[in-house]
Amino acid sequence: MFSKIRTVKEAYQNFKLFISKVYEPTEAESITAMVFKEILGYDRIKLILNETELLSAALFEQIDFIAFQLIQHKPIQYILGYTYFHDLKISVNEHVLIPRPETEEIIDYILANHDNRIMDVLDIGTGSGCIPIALKHQRANWSISAIDISAEALKTAQSNAKKYNLQMEFILADVFEFQPNGKFDLIVSNPPYVLESEKLQMQQNVLAFEPALALFVPDQKPLKYYERIVSIAAQHLNANGKLYLEINESFATETAQLLAQFTFENIQIIQDFKGKNRLVLGTKN
Numbered sequence: 001m002f003s004k005i006r007t008v009k010e011a012y013q014n015f016k017l018f019i020s021k022v023y024e025p026t027e028a029e030s031i032t033a034m035v036f037k038e039i040l041g042y043d044r045i046k047l048i049l050n051e052t053e054l055l056s057a058a059l060f061e062q063i064d065f066i067a068f069q070l071i072q073h074k075p076i077q078y079i080l081g082y083t084y085f086h087d088l089k090i091s092v093n094e095h096v097l098i099p100r101p102e103t104e105e106i107i108d109y110i111l112a113n114h115d116n117r118i119m120d121v122l123d124i125g126t127g128s129g130c131i132p133i134a135l136k137h138q139r140a141n142w143s144i145s146a147i148d149i150s151a152e153a154l155k156t157a158q159s160n161a162k163k164y165n166l167q168m169e170f171i172l173a174d175v176f177e178f179q180p181n182g183k184f185d186l187i188v189s190n191p192p193y194v195l196e197s198e199k200l201q202m203q204q205n206v207l208a209f210e211p212a213l214a215l216f217v218p219d220q221k222p223l224k225y226y227e228r229i230v231s232i233a234a235q236h237l238n239a240n241g242k243l244y245l246e247i248n249e250s251f252a253t254e255t256a257q258l259l260a261q262f263t264f265e266n267i268q269i270i271q272d273f274k275g276k277n278r279l280v281l282g283t284k285n
């Protein structure tokens, strides 16, 4: 694809054009910038300053390989092996969901509501470990445990925590069988919540590459994870403990009702930056 290309500028423009077959122009631009930052170490200004620099054959090969994976819809985060979450570089692979900006907002919300006082925290369905890692990074006094049913996901989460030298407990467990030891002051979860029927509207890169185990629930049981998590929270939160749940925007009312059935108080539904219902929270009475 890039055989006649010589300079950084030509390579950049060609790459962007090539991936525009499958990406919108603004996304193609930002992915191209990410790739060139990764491969050359140049941010946008350095790219302009060095645009006439000649690229080596080895670099072309790397860029070529990335471009071909991208047009097969492989997410850039899986190609590069990382993403940024709450300003932390988090390793990702096809065993973990790519952390989303909506989840970063939940971290902001939790941090805004809780200071660094000692607390016991549980994250259910931790995936890459993005939630406990972002929390522990800001709240060193919290004692955090995280569970996931996927051993591969937990391995990724553990290595992410190690990279930042953060101590936390990772537990391999199925939430439907999990019996926590002791009590918590805060439980957070971003469980699978996409309906099988919603697959039709999803982008190919999500469907083909992200783990189905992290995403889908049967149409007939959209709240299956929430029913279990709220029941765990009802038994294992201390009085006045908080439950934070990321949700499918179509089931905010039903999730809030579920919390009410378990006698949670101060139940709120919070919208994300796209104006969609994304977080349900409540306080254990």
Ligand SMILES: C[S@@+](CC[C@H](N)C(=O)[O-])C[C@H]1O[C@@H](n2cnc3c(N)ncnc32)[C@H](O)[C@@H]1O
Binding pocket: 096, 097, 098, 099, 100, 103, 124, 125, 126, 127, 128, 129, 130, 131, 147, 148, 149, 150, 153, 173, 174, 175, 176, 190, 191, 192, 193, 213, 214, 215
């Ligand atoms: C939507 S992903 C969230 C990952 C991560 N917390 C995030 O916000 O990016 C849901 C996670 O729940 C895990 N999971 C699915 N079923 C589970 C189960 N029965 N018990 C425990 N974890 C489960 C998946 O492996 C996946 O990592």
